[in-house]
Amino acid sequence: MPSELEQWFVDQSDARKIELRFTANGDPALPDLGLVMRVQRAGDVLLTRLLILSHEWRMSPDDCVPESEWHTWDSF
DSSP: OHHHHHHHHHHHHHHHTOOOEEOTTSOEEETTTTEEEEEEEETTEEEEEEEEOOGGGTTOHHHHSOHHHHTTTTTO
């Protein structure tokens, strides 16, 4: 569930004393771990998946991740 995964991001941020950020799309991200939670609404359903970032992309996913990734689920 999206809320459980988002809570995991919050818990990891607190436990590891690392920064929790949100992308321009409002997706939670843990740059130090290279993780972004991607959420897309499809009618009454929320689709959730992890985006794993390369070391070079971790600190600025909005700028470094290819534009096509941010539109992966736009067809739903």
